[in-house]
Amino acid sequence: MPIDLLGLTAHELAEKIVAREVSAHEAAETANARVGEVEGDVNAYVTTTPELTVGRAERVDARTKDGGLRPWEGVPIAVKDVLSTRSVRTTCGSKILENYKPLYDASALLNYSEEVVMVGKANCDEFAMGSSTENSAYGVTCNPWGLGRVPGGSSGGSAAAVAAGEGWWALGTDTGGSVRQPAALCGIVGLKPTYGRVSRYGLIAFASSLDQIGPMTRDVRDSALLLQAIAGHDPRDSTSANVEVPDYLRELEGGVAGLRIGVVTELMDERIDATVREVVEKVAQGLEPLGAEVEEASLPHSRYALPAYYIIAPAEVSSNLARFDGVRYGYRAPAEGVHEMYRRTREEGFGDEAKRRIMLGTYALSSGYYDAYYAQAQKVRTRVIEDFRAAFSRYDILVSPTSPTVAFEIGAKVDDPLAMYLSDICTVPVNIAGIPAISIPGGLSEGLPVGVQLMSDHFTEPMLLRAARAVEEVADFEFELKP
Amino acid sequence: MSQTCGPEAILAGEFEIPYCLVGFPVNYATGVVEPKTKRELDRLLALAANVMPWLIAHAIEMLEGRDFLLRSRVRLPDRGRAESINTRPWTIVKLSPESCVKIGRKTRAFRRSSMISEDEVRYVANLARLGLTDDEVKKMSEQLGAILDSVEQIGELDLRDVSPTANALSLTNVFRPDEPRGELSREEALSTAPDPVDDLFAVPRID
Numbered sequence: 070m071p072i073d074l075l076g077l078t079a080h081e082l083a084e085k086i087v088a089r090e091v092s093a094h095e096a097a098e099t100a101n102a103r104v105g106e107v108e109g110d111v112n113a114y115v116t117t118t119p120e121l122t123v124g125r126a127e128r129v130d131a132r133t134k135d136g137g138l139r140p141w142e143g144v145p146i147a148v149k150d151v152l153s154t155r156s157v158r159t160t161c162g163s164k165i166l167e168n169y170k171p172l173y174d175a176s177a178l179l180n181y182s183e184e185v186v187m188v189g190k191a192n193c194d195e196f197a198m199g200s201s202t203e204n205s206a207y208g209v210t211c212n213p214w215g216l217g218r219v220p221g222g223s224s225g226g227s228a229a230a231v232a233a234g235e236g237w238w239a240l241g242t243d244t245g246g247s248v249r250q251p252a253a254l255c256g257i258v259g260l261k262p263t264y265g266r267v268s269r270y271g272l273i274a275f276a277s278s279l280d281q282i283g284p285m286t287r288d289v290r291d292s293a294l295l296l297q298a299i300a301g302h303d304p305r306d307s308t309s310a311n312v313e314v315p316d317y318l319r320e321l322e323g324g325v326a327g328l329r330i331g332v333v334t335e336l337m338d339e340r341i342d343a344t345v346r347e348v349v350e351k352v353a354q355g356l357e358p359l360g361a362e363v364e365e366a367s368l369p370h371s372r373y374a375l376p377a378y379y380i381i382a383p384a385e386v387s388s389n390l391a392r393f394d395g396v397r398y399g400y401r402a403p404a405e406g407v408h409e410m411y412r413r414t415r416e417e418g419f420g421d422e423a424k425r426r427i428m429l430g431t432y433a434l435s436s437g438y439y440d441a442y443y444a445q446a447q448k449v450r451t452r453v454i455e456d457f458r459a460a461f462s463r464y465d466i467l468v469s470p471t472s473p474t475v476a477f478e479i480g481a482k483v484d485d486p487l488a489m490y491l492s493d494i495c496t497v498p499v500n501i502a503g504i505p506a507i508s509i510p511g512g513l514s515e516g517l518p519v520g521v522q523l524m525s526d527h528f529t530e531p532m533l534l535r536a537a538r539a540v541e542e543v544a545d546f547e548f549e550l551k552p
Numbered sequence: 553m554s555q556t557c558g559p560e561a562i563l564a565g566e567f568e569i570p571y572c573l574v575g576f577p578v579n580y581a582t583g584v585v586e587p588k589t590k591r592e593l594d595r596l597l598a599l600a601a602n603v604m605p606w607l608i609a610h611a612i613e614m615l616e617g618r619d620f621l622l623r624s625r626v627r628l629p630d631r632g633r634a635e636s637i638n639t640r641p642w643t644i645v646k647l648s649p650e651s652c653v654k655i656g657r658k659t660r661a662f663r664r665s666s667m668i669s670e671d672e673v674r675y676v677a678n679l680a681r682l683g684l685t686d687d688e689v690k691k692m693s694e695q696l697g698a699i700l701d702s703v704e705q706i707g708e709l710d711l712r713d714v715s716p717t718a719n720a721l722s723l724t725n726v727f728r729p730d731e732p733r734g735e736l737s738r739e740e741a742l743s744t745a746p747d748p749v750d751d752l753f754a755v756p757r758i759d
Contacts, residue, residue: 172740264720278719307726308719376703387680394681396753401746406759408681416683424682428692429699431680432668445706447716452709454717486695487702503720527721 074099075550079144079237079291086143089133093143093186096237097126100145100188104235110216110552113230115150115160115207117189125184132184141298142182147230147239150190151197152178152282153271157187161273162195162205162223165393165400165418175271176306177240177282177299188236192226195420196390197242197275199223200250200492203483204422211479212255213551214517218476221251221492227285228255234550238295239285244275245378246471246496248283249508253471253520256510256548258537259285260292261496263527264503265310267296268303276385277308279378279500287548289509289538293317296530312528320531325359325539328532331366331464336495341473344514349470352511352521355543356536366460366467370452374498377453379490380433380446381501386423387430393418425486450501457502461526466536469495471508471520495522505530507537510546518546599708667697 074082074096085091101119108114122145129143148154151161153171160166178185194204202210202225210225212218213233220229224241228251231239241248243261252259260283267282274280284295297317303309332353337346357363395401395414402413419427433442460467472492482489499506504527511521521540525533564571588596668676673693677684684692742748747755 169744172736172744265723304728308721308723310721370709373706373709376705379699379703391680395746396755397741398744399746404756406757407755408759410756411681412683415681416685419682424684424688425692425695425699427680427682428673428676429696432672432676432696432700435676435679442700442703444716445711446703447718448711448714449706449709450717450720451714452711454720487698490699501720 075103075234077237078287078548079141080294082237083140083142083144083294086129086133087138087140093126093129093133094123096143097122097145097186097188100234100236103233104188107213107233107552108235110211111213111229111233111235112208112210113147113191113226113233113235114189115162115192115205115226116158118157118187121157122186122188126186128184129182129186139182139298141294142184143186144237145186145188146181147189147191147227147236148178148185148187149193149197149224149227149239149241151193151242151273151275152240153273154178154185154187154190157190159190159273160207161197162193162202162207163419163423164206165414166398167206167400169399171271173271175282176268176303178271180268180301181298188230191224191230191239191241193241193247194223194225195423196273196386197223197244197247197280198386198422198426200246200489201477201479201482202226202229202251203479204420206420209479212476214254214256215476216552217478218517219254219479219481221254221472221476223247223251224259224285225251225255228252228257228259231255231257231285231287232551238287238291240295240299241283241285242272242275243281243283243496243500244279244382245500246493248285249496249506249520249522250472250492252285252508253510253518253522254476256518256546256551257285257287258289258292258507258509258541259283259471259520260296260507260530260534261499261505262296262300262530263310263505264500265308266312266505266528266530267299268301268306268309270303270305270309274385274389276382277389278385279382281500289507289534289541290318290321292507292537293321293534296534310528315531317531317534320535321538323535325356325361325536328356328361328465328536329463330356330361330363330466330468330536331460332363333371333460333467333469334365334367335369335371336469340491340494341470342475342514345470345473345475345519348512348514348519349468349521352540352544353468356539359539359543361536361539364464366464368453368456368460368467368498370449370456371498372494373449374453374501375490375494377446377449378493378497378501379429380442381450383426383430384434384443384446385430386426387428387434390419390423390427422486453498453501454503457498457504457524457526465525465529465532467524469522469524471495471522475514475517475519499524503527505533507533509537509540510544510548511540512545668693668700 152175155174158170192210199222201219202222210220210229212220224247227239227241230236232255248259284292286292300314302311400418402417404410506524508520510518670693673689
């Protein structure tokens with residue numbers, strides 16, 4: 070009987086490819102066939118690359134003969150469309166980059182393999198700005214758990230692709246929760262590594278001081294393996310950390326005995342749906358019998374992280390998106406003079422949310438307002454970091470929900486930016502402080518997945534993953550392919 | 553100007569004293585369009601008790617000491633400790649009209665109403681070289697105002713002695729040797745351009 074490849078996790082598939090029980094070519098064909106089956110319903114991808122997928126898989130297979138294949142190579146992957154891929158169009162979910170084909174690959178991809186068996190470029194909110202993947206110029210992605218619902222965002226296409234089996238795992242990016250929140254809403258595992266752990270070279274910048282690339286996977290072991298593949302110092306990204314990359318798999322099964330775990334009171338208040346809180350409580354209590362000490366922890370300034378974020382991130386957006394001016398790449402609107410060309414190119418090329426954030430950031434940085442907004446927000450950032458520092462002197466791991474709700478209906482929040490922004494109340498403090506955090510499915514509410522978020526101190530991913538692995542054990546949840 | 557504030561305004565006018573009213577309107581006569589709930593009014597009043605002394609103290613601080621006298625060096629009250637303003641030893645003797653304008657300009661961020669005016673939206677859009685339709689300008693003035701209102705929660709915090717953080721890992725400048733490296737060829741660099749002409753990026757007439 071042939072192996073049910075779609076039933077395997079990425080690390081199981083990787084082992085079989087290395088052992089030559091399964092070829093990368095078979096895996097690639099399986100992924101492409103699955104895309105053919107469900108993509109019409111899900112719309113996880115902006116661009117699929119079936120020929121490239123198979124071609125590269127064949128080259129990986131040629132290398133398995135010599136051995137030396139790293140254990141993740143050959144596993145078909147979905148790549149968020151904000152990561153530059155050489156000669157493969159990279160849109161950032163925006164019309165302004167409709168026909169843009171980068172001249173180089175993102176460093177994270179080169180770390181993964183010289184032949185990334187990529188299924189395609191996954192849909193996302195425009196320039197990764199959003200929490201529902203509705204802000205894409207290439208249509209909304211549907212949540213495989215309920216096709217009328219959003220997959221979360223901004224890495225919604227990556228999350229949906231993994232949940233639907235259109236690729237065994239995916240790369241997303243996380244600026245305020247964009248890996249963790251869609252992972253939570255689609256019932257998969259999403260990890261935001263420590264700021265600087267993964268090179269941002271080739272990641273088309275949204276908010277440079279917050280952006281980080283992260284794995285989106287079926288389980289925690291896959292997450293550790295994919296982090297192993299992409300982590301590392303990169304001289305081409307001056308903000309990448311020159312810190313040794315540990316073995317993320319070695320202590321994965323070490324359990325939580327002796328770990329001090331704090332459930333964050335401020336992130337368990339009435340802003341979070343009661344059913345979501347119940348799941349998080351239950352998971353946290355479930356860790357006690359395994360030897361963890363579970364208590365309540367406090368991050369008193371965490372409620373100010375979101376308002377600070379909505380100054381800092383748009384400020385960086387207004388600067389980063391200035392490069393899209395119709396001169397060197399991307400869309401250009403016809404015009405008589407150069408100023409009209411800039412204005413019309415950006416008017417026609419950017420969608421609503423991108424415009425909103427460019428405006429907000431430009432306003433906050435403009436003369437007379439800088440001190441009132443940006444300078445204050447940077448100070449709030451200091452307070453949030455101090456909160457975490459104090460909390461991590463008492464606790465190894467902090468716990469909260471990932472998202473205040475389960476997946477919401479498509480269209481429910483699209484005209485109310487403030488309501489949409491609240492999707493990130495639990496995830497944003499993590500980016501503000503630059504620490505790592507992971508979302509693991511903790512159970513179901515109304516038949517939809519609920520994510521539990523674990524947070525830990527800078528560069529402590531091995532412990533974070535070990536705790537996440539324990540959460541996976543106590544959670545009332547099993548990965549199954551949808552739809 | 554409603555009845556409540558009328559007498560002061562008229563008196564100030566008769567004495568030719570520059571006069572400025574800072575407050576928030578609550579009734580239809582003062583231009584309120586959407587009624588607010590009692591709860592919301594209570595919240596705003598509580599907020600104002602914190603904001604007002606802070607605003608006044610900062611306004612004074614910005615005057616560079618030319619037009620007013622302070623009996624002794626003033627230590628500004630903490631924002632959030634409204635009662636302290638009554639106990640500080642300061643007296644304003646005279647404010648020139650220029651100073652009032654100056655205060656107004658420097659504190660305008662704190663006077664902002666819930667909407668960004670459409671003119672201001674157009675001004676910012678021009679800074680960002682972003683074309684907006686009239687409908688977008690209207691929508692933007694409401695939405696940016698609402699977002700900034702929610703951002704102003706930050707004002708509840710006393711942040712005066714806090715240093716700002718730009719990067720969570722406290723990275724400072726990272727240098728590499730300044731040596732030429734293999735980068736893109738001219739042809740490659742121009743291959744993505746909307747209008748490459750003679751090895752250059754061409755743009756429309758510079759106006």
